[in-house]
Amino acid sequence: MEKFVINGGNALCGTVDISGAKNAAVAIIPATILIEDECIIENVPDIQDVRIILDILSSLGAKVEKISANTVKIDASTLNTYIAEKEMASKMRASYYLLGALCGRFKKAAVPPPGGCNFGIRPIDQHIKGFEALNCKVEIKHGSINVDGENIKGGQVYFDVVSVGATINLMLAAVRAPGVTVMENAAKEPHIVDVANFLNSMGANIKSAGTDVIKITGVEKLHGGTYGVIPDQIEAGTYMFAAAATRGDVTIRNVIPKHLEAITSKFIEMGVDVTEGDDEIRVCAKGNLNKINVKTLPYPGFPTDLQPPMVALLTTVNGTSIVTESVWDSRFQYVAELEKMGAKITVNGSVAVIEGGHALTGADVKSTDLRAGAGMVIAALCANGTTEILNVYHIDRGYENIIEKLTSLGADIKRTDD
Ligand SMILES: CC(=O)N[C@H]1[C@@H](OP(=O)(O)OP(=O)(O)OC[C@H]2O[C@@H](n3ccc(=O)[nH]c3=O)[C@H](O)[C@@H]2O)O[C@H](CO)[C@@H](O)[C@@H]1O
Numbered sequence: 001m002e003k004f005v006i007n008g009g010n011a012l013c014g015t016v017d018i019s020g021a022k023n024a025a026v027a028i029i030p031a032t033i034l035i036e037d038e039c040i041i042e043n044v045p046d047i048q049d050v051r052i053i054l055d056i057l058s059s060l061g062a063k064v065e066k067i068s069a070n071t072v073k074i075d076a077s078t079l080n081t082y083i084a085e086k087e088m089a090s091k092m093r094a095s096y097y098l099l100g101a102l103c104g105r106f107k108k109a110a111v112p113p114p115g116g117c118n119f120g121i122r123p124i125d126q127h128i129k130g131f132e133a134l135n136c137k138v139e140i141k142h143g144s145i146n147v148d149g150e151n152i153k154g155g156q157v158y159f160d161v162v163s164v165g166a167t168i169n170l171m172l173a174a175v176r177a178p179g180v181t182v183m184e185n186a187a188k189e190p191h192i193v194d195v196a197n198f199l200n201s202m203g204a205n206i207k208s209a210g211t212d213v214i215k216i217t218g219v220e221k222l223h224g225g226t227y228g229v230i231p232d233q234i235e236a237g238t239y240m241f242a243a244a245a246t247r248g249d250v251t252i253r254n255v256i257p258k259h260l261e262a263i264t265s266k267f268i269e270m271g272v273d274v275t276e277g278d279d280e281i282r283v284c285a286k287g288n289l290n291k292i293n294v295k296t297l298p299y300p301g302f303p304t305d306l307q308p309p310m311v312a313l314l315t316t317v318n319g320t321s322i323v324t325e326s327v328w329d330s331r332f333q334y335v336a337e338l339e340k341m342g343a344k345i346t347v348n349g350s351v352a353v354i355e356g357g358h359a360l361t362g363a364d365v366k367s368t369d370l371r372a373g374a375g376m377v378i379a380a381l382c383a384n385g386t387t388e389i390l391n392v393y394h395i396d397r398g399y400e401n402i403i404e405k406l407t408s409l410g411a412d413i414k415r416t417d418d
């Protein structure tokens with residue numbers, strides 16, 4: 001079994017380049033299903049979730065060719081089925097985008113329930129509400145979500161909760177549906193805008209993505225072209241946290257600083273030096289930092305996907321900090337692992353109270369999900385002694401070359417396979 005072995009104590013210093021955004025790439029790749037032409041997608045992160053979604057497209061009949069580590073050519077004109085296989089689809093969350101994309105292309109879709117990180121219940125009722133607003137019928141039968149879009153047409157939907165997945169899925173279903181679709185209370189994450197920009201560059205008519213009301217006028221056909229995925233806001237944030245937690249000095253390149261404002265403002269509150277350039281951010285931290293309270297929220301609030309790295313950082317800060325998770329019901333499962341390293345954290349429902357400043361010590365821990373894994377890595381980089389992190393396949397779902405990137409910043413980290 002693969003694990004990471006980390007000897008803590010080194011302050012991270014240097015520069016690191018950020019890869020393309022996982023949560024944009026895993027939506028843009030299935031979006032090519034809507035295009036019966038060749039698309040070249042650049043700045044695609046070389047991570048496990050991307051490999052899986054590319055395999056799914058191949059299994060559906062698309063021609064997929066990796067031109068280089070981060071560029072892929074997809075021709076979905078040869079796609080020949082609307083039915084996705086269970087085994088692959090259940091390995092990742094973003095397979096739910098096959099529903100919108102296949103329905104947009106074939107007017108029907110049959111996709112098994114998605115996988116992804118386990119945060120307790122991850123419902124898809126808002127996706128279904130959206131498809132129904134477009135005059136589609138949805139039934140869940142024999143382990144498959146079936147969408148019948150024979151009479152698909154534009155419609156209006158108000159989402160009861162702000163959902164990244166439902167917003168993008170409905171966008172995919174609506175771009176080729178006749179008429180006008182209006183989504184209210186839509187999610188505003190950078191990857192929503194990126195998917196809309198990708199589709200618009202291929203001939204779609206999507207307006208106001210990035211606000212909470214998105215309007216889509218259906219077009220008959222989309223055309224091929226070349227598009228580059230935005231930098232990964234969450235990967236960038238992870239390296240910002242690693243730099244601050246180890247009291248290092250790291251310049252994080254190839255980022256969109258605006259996407260990181262929620263983190264930057266919290267860092268300033270904590271006394272971390274943050275310098276923004278056009279497409280880079282320098283994070284420099286020394287000595288003790290200020291305790292803070294933070295609550296996760298949909299964009300532009302503090303991202304839930306950076307909640308575990310934030311908790312790891314706060315274990316190094318004297319005093320009591322409070323982290324409230326308001327997006328997911330169960331995203332503190334990893335705290336038990338941090339406690340094995342000596343962290344003093346009390347979790348009560350959606351609130352974690354961190355008594356920081358107790359030195360962490362190396363221990364054998366496991367990554368319970370993708371970003372929990374990132375939190376464990378950050379804690380291990382700060383700890384005295386050696387930490388072994390198991391279940392690193394979670395981390396590989398979302399971080400390209402994490403060992404190489406951290407090593408280049410001075411971390412003592414290696415991957416071993418027992
Ligand atoms: C592949 C991908 O992009 N994953 C991201 C996406 O997940 P995902 O798209 O699954 O998350 P959503 O934004 O949909 O979920 C946000 C909240 O809405 C609720 N909800 C969602 C859909 C629904 O039909 N009904 C419902 O009640 C969820 O339980 C959760 O409480 O956004 C999350 C929130 O930023 C991130 O943590 C994930 O990294």
Ligand SMILES: C=C(OP(=O)(O)O)C(=O)O
Pocket residue numbers: 022023092093094115116117118305370371398
């Ligand atoms: C929760 C995440 O991913 P997924 O939704 O793919 O499980 C994440 O990227 O942090």
